[in-house]
Amino acid sequence: MKPRSLMYTLYGEYIQYYGGEIWVGSLIQIMNKFGVSESSVRGAIFRMVQKNLMQVRKIGNKSYYSVSEQGKRKVDEGVKRVYTTQSQTWDGMWRVLTYSFPEEKRELRNEIRNELNWTGFGVISNSTWVSPNPLEEQVLEMIETYQIEDNIFLFSAASIVSHDNQSIIKKGWDLDRISNEYNIFIEKYTPKFEELREKALNNTLTDDECFIERTNLVHQYRKFLFQDPGFPRDLLPPQWAGTKARELFWNIHQLISIPAVRFFESVYEPAPDKNIQAQRDKAINPFREIYM
Known part of the structure; x- marks a missing residue:
């Protein structure tokens, strides 16, 4: 497992229900169960802190880590999509997103592509992405997080005139x-x-x-x-x-x-200054609805 991806899994499955923060020693012990060495854990943490995906608190000689607001958004969205049911019926609306980034923002453009792919959008032409899902809130939050109001436009439409729905799905x-x-x-x-x-x-x-x-x-x-x-x-x-x-x-x-x-x-070892009210039931059963 890649350390960064494993950390997201651990935060989404366990740590978020226990105050959202963990001592690095506990994290090292846990990730060692999956063959990840201490140096790999510390290296991944360092890179995630640099990218504002994690944050650290020092108490004495111990470090306690939590995901940042930007990282938490990814964790929350992943948990929501894993554990909620799919809607039975489509609302009939397509969400159509277009973007334009100058070449000097190429790295940001690639990050936005990854975000859109993760969210469930499909690309149907250069810089044009679509989804039949109600993702307006997630897109607007993404725009605010990356401060890209001038680069992205989001539309909704009841139909795409040139193609039928199955053609759009096949293309995207x-x-x-x-x-x-x-x-x-x-x-x-x-x-x-x-x-x-x-x-x-x-x-x-x-x-x-x-x-x-x-x-x-x-x-x-x-x-x-x-x-x-x-x-x-x-x-x-x-x-x-x-x-x-x-x-x-x-x-x-x-x-x-x-x-x-x-x-x-x-x-698991929480920070000594936190009175953790563990949400153990949610950690055991994070399903919001049983999908059978």
Whole structure:
């Protein structure tokens, strides 16, 4: 796992429910479970602080880290998309976004492209992105965060005159490829679910094993946020593989969540000046609705 991506998973799955801040020693111990060395953890933290994605507090000789407002926005959006259900019906509106950046802002333009891809937009022509999802709030927040009011325009339209809806979807997204990726996930995690369920029935699952399995599961599933735009279900093909993959994800997640959170609590150390009111129930079950 890449350290930066793993940190986002850990903050979204656990740390945010325990005050949003963690001692670097606890973070090193946790990330070592996934083969990430102490030097790699510290290097990733340093780069994330430089990019204003993380912030540090010093108390005595200890450092406590939390995500910045910019980083928190990414964590919150990722958690929301992983754990909320897809809308049944489309509202009939296309969100159309265009941008123009001068060459000296090329790096910023690339960052905005990554943001749009993460949010679920599809590119249909040079500098023109579309989505059928109600993403106005996220886009406006992105514009404010990056201070790019002069570079981006967001429109909404009930129809695109030159193309029908399925043509736009085919141009902006490769749903066949995404479906194949979901099938790979299903093939990998179906036997894993059976294995974990058998261990649970025999009472041989350990807390640290559940923590590793849950974190790996979420980390793998999060990758679909960069691929699957999360369309309303009436715009998806019949027998969409993402539906089965999501059900499998939920079943494994709930099977191992209690011992996984128990392990996290055993290694987590908050700052001594914080009276943490842990939201343990949300850490165990972050699903806002059960998607079955």
